[in-house]
Amino acid sequence: MLKYLLKRIFQMFVVLFVVSVIVFCVMSFTGDPVLMIVPPTATDAQIAEARIALGLDRPLWEQYSVFLGNLLRGDLGVSYMFKRPALTLIVERMPATLELVFLSILISLAVALPCGVFAGARPNSPLSRAIMGGSLLGISLPSFWVGILFIFYFAVEKGLLPSSGRGVTGLLFGVPFAFLTWDGFRHIILPAVTLALGTLAMLIRLIRAQIMEVMRQDFIRFARAKGVSWSSLLFSHALKNALVPVVTVFGLQVGSLIAFATVTETIFAWPGMGKLLVDSINTSDRPVIVAYLMIVAAMFVLINFIVDIVYTLIDPRVDLR
Amino acid sequence: MNRRFAAILAACMLSVCMVPAAFAAEKSLVIGLASDALFMDPSQQDETITNTMGRYMYDGLLNSDALGLPTPALATSWSVGDDNLTWTFTLRKGVKFHDGGDFTADDVAYTIEVCRTSLLKNFTASIKEVQIVDPHTVKIITSVPTAVLLESLVPLRILPKAYRTKVGAEKFNQAPVGTGPYVFQEWIKEDHISMKANEAYWGGAPKITKVTMRPISNAATRTAALLTGEVDIVEDVPVRDVDKVKGTSGFAVVDRPSERLIYLHVDANRPKGAGVIGLDKNPFNDIRVRKALSLAINRDAIVKMIMNGNAYPTNQLVLEGRRGHTKKIPAPVFDPAEAKKLLAEAGYPDGFKVYLDAPNGRYVNDGQVAQALASQLTKVGIQIELRLHPKSVFFDFVRPGDKSSLVMTGWSEPIDVGELGNVLFYTRGKNPAKGGSNRGHYANPEFDKLLDAADATADPAKRAGLLEEAAALIVGDRGVVPLYFQQDLYGKKANVAFEPRADKSILAADMDVK
Numbered sequence: 065m066l067k068y069l070l071k072r073i074f075q076m077f078v079v080l081f082v083v084s085v086i087v088f089c090v091m092s093f094t095g096d097p098v099l100m101i102v103p104p105t106a107t108d109a110q111i112a113e114a115r116i117a118l119g120l121d122r123p124l125w126e127q128y129s130v131f132l133g134n135l136l137r138g139d140l141g142v143s144y145m146f147k148r149p150a151l152t153l154i155v156e157r158m159p160a161t162l163e164l165v166f167l168s169i170l171i172s173l174a175v176a177l178p179c180g181v182f183a184g185a186r187p188n189s190p191l192s193r194a195i196m197g198g199s200l201l202g203i204s205l206p207s208f209w210v211g212i213l214f215i216f217y218f219a220v221e222k223g224l225l226p227s228s229g230r231g232v233t234g235l236l237f238g239v240p241f242a243f244l245t246w247d248g249f250r251h252i253i254l255p256a257v258t259l260a261l262g263t264l265a266m267l268i269r270l271i272r273a274q275i276m277e278v279m280r281q282d283f284i285r286f287a288r289a290k291g292v293s294w295s296s297l298l299f300s301h302a303l304k305n306a307l308v309p310v311v312t313v314f315g316l317q318v319g320s321l322i323a324f325a326t327v328t329e330t331i332f333a334w335p336g337m338g339k340l341l342v343d344s345i346n347t348s349d350r351p352v353i354v355a356y357l358m359i360v361a362a363m364f365v366l367i368n369f370i371v372d373i374v375y376t377l378i379d380p381r382v383d384l385r
Numbered sequence: 386m387n388r389r390f391a392a393i394l395a396a397c398m399l400s401v402c403m404v405p406a407a408f409a410a411e412k413s414l415v416i417g418l419a420s421d422a423l424f425m426d427p428s429q430q431d432e433t434i435t436n437t438m439g440r441y442m443y444d445g446l447l448n449s450d451a452l453g454l455p456t457p458a459l460a461t462s463w464s465v466g467d468d469n470l471t472w473t474f475t476l477r478k479g480v481k482f483h484d485g486g487d488f489t490a491d492d493v494a495y496t497i498e499v500c501r502t503s504l505l506k507n508f509t510a511s512i513k514e515v516q517i518v519d520p521h522t523v524k525i526i527t528s529v530p531t532a533v534l535l536e537s538l539v540p541l542r543i544l545p546k547a548y549r550t551k552v553g554a555e556k557f558n559q560a561p562v563g564t565g566p567y568v569f570q571e572w573i574k575e576d577h578i579s580m581k582a583n584e585a586y587w588g589g590a591p592k593i594t595k596v597t598m599r600p601i602s603n604a605a606t607r608t609a610a611l612l613t614g615e616v617d618i619v620e621d622v623p624v625r626d627v628d629k630v631k632g633t634s635g636f637a638v639v640d641r642p643s644e645r646l647i648y649l650h651v652d653a654n655r656p657k658g659a660g661v662i663g664l665d666k667n668p669f670n671d672i673r674v675r676k677a678l679s680l681a682i683n684r685d686a687i688v689k690m691i692m693n694g695n696a697y698p699t700n701q702l703v704l705e706g707r708r709g710h711t712k713k714i715p716a717p718v719f720d721p722a723e724a725k726k727l728l729a730e731a732g733y734p735d736g737f738k739v740y741l742d743a744p745n746g747r748y749v750n751d752g753q754v755a756q757a758l759a760s761q762l763t764k765v766g767i768q769i770e771l772r773l774h775p776k777s778v779f780f781d782f783v784r785p786g787d788k789s790s791l792v793m794t795g796w797s798e799p800i801d802v803g804e805l806g807n808v809l810f811y812t813r814g815k816n817p818a819k820g821g822s823n824r825g826h827y828a829n830p831e832f833d834k835l836l837d838a839a840d841a842t843a844d845p846a847k848r849a850g851l852l853e854e855a856a857a858l859i860v861g862d863r864g865v866v867p868l869y870f871q872q873d874l875y876g877k878k879a880n881v882a883f884e885p886r887a888d889k890s891i892l893a894a895d896m897d898v899k
Contacts, residue, residue, distance in 0.1 A: 223613065340575070
């Protein structure tokens with residue numbers, strides 16, 4: 065186990081290194097950040113001065129080695145636009161994104177598990193067909209469209225929920241969260257549901273396919289013959305055997321929801337870190353973009369690691385060595 | 386709608402109406418903005434929302450009115466010496482910063498020093514020296530006579546020397562202190578900024594006691610937040626939502642011409658056109674071609690079809706009321722037949738090919754406008770190959786002016802034609818402080834001379850005369866082809882009293898809620 069752990073940690077560093085090189089190279093092809101920072105009336109001398117102040121006058125490999133050196137000291141650089149540490153900017157906005165993503169994951173699991181299992185066990189029932197039709201919609205409708213539709217229906221037309229923002233937050237361990245207050249909870253419902261739709265629909269389809277496959281196998285027939293109850297058959301015998309690929313996809317999905325909740329956050333003016341990424345791309349704020357992508361890469365590696373551990377819990381045959 | 390629901394709705398509306406009655410002294414305003422402020426410290430960045438925050442929490446020596454003209458603020462009076470360089474400002478007495486500290490001449494000198502060392506040198510470019518005469522008098526000495534000194538002091542928001550040096554720049558940016566009409570309360574990034582009225586404000590306590598700014602970057606969401614009543618006023622109502630807001634009872638749309646001019650940079654003077662395709666010369670050297678360019682453009686159609694009427698076709702460089710706006714410039718004419726004729730006379734009966742470089746996503750509907758221009762110009766023979774650039778790349782691409790001969794872009798000029806001309810059309814390389822963004826390499830000694838003369842005077846009236854001449858000269862020469870002024874659009878609840886400003890700031894201090 066320890067050997068495995070060390071191997072994974074080593075892999076993580078390799079991945080992060082490769083990501084940093086790629087991101088750094090790609091960044092140098094995008095716009096010149098200096099022109100985004102200096103006022104439009106700036107003279108050539110002022111622009112040159114700003115370029116030196118930001119270290120952008122140096123060759124790319126030198127910029128990269130400075131970045132790498134700082135990174136090893138835990139310093140991800142300072143935002144050109146905000147003149148504050150990139151890490152601080154991201155961490156400041158992270159709780160909002162995390163609570164949004166976790167609520168939407170809860171929603172998708174709560175809906176996808178029963179629906180997927182049912183549709184897999186009774187593929188021909190009209191309800192299953194309805195579920196599958198709905199899931200197809202969920203996959204194909206773009207979230208920016210669904211979000212705007214929700215806002216106009218639930219907020220503008222019906223006045224049931226607020227249109228945007230995070231509302232009043234409450235503190236948990238000194239970190240502000242919206243779900244702790246009634247007002248905040250009302251604010252989080254629409255964005256969380258919007259964000260959940262895509263994942264939810266995909267999980268339903270995946271679970272259904274897996275369940276259908278498992279249901280055809282012999283041990284299910286034996287269990288039935290043994291007199292196992294229907295619900296126990298579905299949820300402990302069938303579902304457990306269907307879960308391995310589901311957990312893989314679910315893990316990746318969690319990662320991309322956290323990293324790229326961008327669209328939903330922008331539509332609902334949710335003050336999360338996804339919007340920071342979009343703004344930073346628009347202003348060529350390289351340190352923030354690089355820091356963001358590094359954190360995202362680290363997160364994906366971590367999630368995959370957790371997924372691997374979970375495999376062993378679901379299926380004892382899986383061996384991490 | 387069934388009856389019970391109607392009853393509930395009525396009850397809700399009633400309770401909403403009752404709230405202001407119950408707290409008559411408290412007047413609050415929620416403002417929906419297109420983005421969050423970058424800084425609370427106004428010396429750090431020249432950006433619209435940061436500048437707006439500078440208006441709420443700070444004062445300049447001068448502030449500006451809705452038209453953009455300077456008005457006395459922390460300086461109550463001023464005079465220029467006989468050398469036309471030394472300006473003496475008398476400061477307002479008894480003004481206190483929000484933390485209780487006194488405002489004195491020290492703070493003025495400190496602020497100018499901070500801006501000098503930040504990247505915002507343009508705020509202080511003309512200032513050579515600051516002398517503190519006594520706690521309520523400062524002398525500002527400019528390096529050359531500067532007619533625009535008063536205007537250029539407006540964005541210089543006065544910082545509290547004692548407090549800012551005590552807490553440091555980073556902490557100051559998170560918990561700012563100024564002399565302005567509103568006192569900082571809270572800034573939750575990307576969620577809201579809240580402020581309360583400064584009851585001791587020298588200009589009188591604002592009527593609106595509590596202000597919340599909410600950044601809502603998605604335009605449709607911003608409209609929705611207004612229509613649900615979550616915010617009282619929003620900026621940048623998208624053109625497609627204007628009718629919807631107007632048509633909803635209890636809401637109104639307010640507009641005014643924006644300072645932002647959309648125009649074409651023309652490569653008039655270089656012998657070889659960098660963006661001209663397949664020709665070894667530059668057709669734009671010939672004034673007939675440049676005239677044809679302007680004649681071929683149907684500005685009214687662009688404004689009507691693409692901007693839904695929400696823009697103002699123009700041939701001017703600055704808004705009416707600003708120095709350099711002049712009747713000597715005739716209104717733009719659309720005459721494609723004449724354009725074709727001029728092209729033929731210039732030796733291009735079959736036209737020629739040229740790139741048009743334009744941003745996509747920087748200005749309102751810019752990509753579509755560029756496409757319309759391309760088709761209008763191609764019709765008379767100026768065959769356009771359109772190159773649309775995302776905004777983060779665009780300015781980098783066009784600044785050196787070495788890849789294009791025709792550039793569509795925008796400029797927001799808060800002062801006058803002199804400031805605009807110095808940056809955009811002054812001959813490159815003659816003066817290191819001028820012509821930095823001359824993307825078309827326009828070079829006209831006569832034009833430069835007028836700008837230099839305007840800069841050499843400290844007399845605003847004389848400057849205005851010179852700038853009118855300069856504007857008429859360059860537009861007549863088609864060194865620039867103005868297209869239209871954008872429109873600033875605001876959506877608001879009917880009970881909000883609001884007058885739009887040239888600088889686009891929504892200032893609660895000048896507003897009221899009925």
